Amino acid sequence: MNFFLRQLQVLFATLGDMRRTPMSSFNTIMVVAIALLLPAYLYIGVKTTDQLASNWEGRPQLTLFLINDISPQEAQLIFQEVQLSPSVAHAEIITPEQGLAEFSLLSATSDQLVDFEEQLEFLGENPLPFSIVLMPKLEYISTDAIKELKLLLGSIDGIDSIRLDLEWVERFGAITETIKRFALILSVLLALGLMLIIGNTIKLLIMNRRHEIEVSKLVGGSNRFVRRPFLYYGALFGFFGSIGALLLLWLSSIAIAPAVTRLVLSYGGNPFLYAFSVQDAFALIGLGIALGWLSARWSVAQHIWRIRPR
């Protein structure tokens, strides 16, 4: 209890010291806030991209072509089996007639239309097989999962071939992956920069209070005692910095909101609101305090032992 009371005393004493140099404290806190704001933006960006990806109407479709001379009853049985597969969100059976209708509609603008109809007449019958169009569930839209699904469906009797357009899935995956890595590297660099800034500010504080540290050591102050206020300084810079970052985030979200709303409407969701939860805010504050404390420790370890009383 006494221990916590003493820590609290140092905390308030440090707060008082900060207030005594409001400008330099404010400057450091603002720099920390901005250094924390940028990773927060990146985090929102990545999360929004993820959410857009999962809301995308054009999520990958698989088309299963059944073997040619299958009866409608058999086709129905296969359709039911496919529908029961746990990774399938939605499936639809397309009869040869529907297929033909769709096909001619699709190629209506094409110059080949005439040729095609001529060929059909020449063949004398509908050449299209039964087919099943299906959409995988959201959690199965990764490239690997879809390839696996394709293998699984391919083993069903009566399915002749499967068409899957994976190109955009792969490309989209590659884009989000690139953004994620870029964001991660940038965040790590920003965290390092933030530690350097806090560390340097703490160093200046230590130098300014050199005489006080000397005297404290002369009257029996341990290293632990003389470094304590600086650790609190670091943690407080981190704390106020992250609060500042949250404030800036909130202010900037007001400016960004109109643009985001347009983006959101086109995909039917509200990624910006979901993208930064209350938990995320607490995580940011925790991260700020931890980084501030760590950088202070690092700075203190470098500089305090050098101060020897004379």
Next chain:
Amino acid sequence: MIKLSQVSKRYPNGYDALSNISFHVEEGEMLFITGHSGAGKSTLFKLISRIEKPSSGQIWVQGKNINRLRESQLPQLRREIGVVFQDHKLIMEKTVFDNVALPLIVIGMPRDEIRKRVRAALGKVGLEGRDQALPETLSGGEQQRVGIARAVINRPSILLADEPTGNLDDDLSDEIIDIFRDFNRVGVTVLIATHDLRQIDRLGCASLELSKGEISAYHAAPAFELTQEHREQSDFF
């Protein structure tokens, strides 16, 4: 108990401040250190409180060879020794109260206890009511007394006072030296570096004279009688 055996101190610039010093001070003794300016009095105190390390020789404080102390053990040593520094070493940004309280703050004493003790110590050095003043608003003699209050606040078993009366008039000097005398009467070992030979005559204490870093004379204390006045003063502690 303080014991020095063949202690020499050469500063990094090559200057020999002390050469081959040996003497010991029994627990509860009071000893004046005299000598001209530059004789090595302050250096001697810095060695005893491990602010400086001897270039050669051994120093024991309270039975411990302080040459062998690790960095982490220094705070403990310094809590046992109260030092009045020649240059006061006050923290100018902090109030008189905070300066005097520092030795108690570093050991985590409860606030109430600190307040009581600081008030008593400031009263003892004649600075009652000045606890919220900043040191720079005090005279040289007043700053010196703040340093004295800080040195005794922790009730150390050894007191080293480096020119504690340098800026004080005779009356105040007597008062301050009497404070040290009172501490000595309750068992504290006291070493006082001074130019003020009058005090030695007045109190009849032992004295050690340094000259150019060497011991040039030692005068043992004549038998001393406790006066009623001194007994009363010692009750304070």
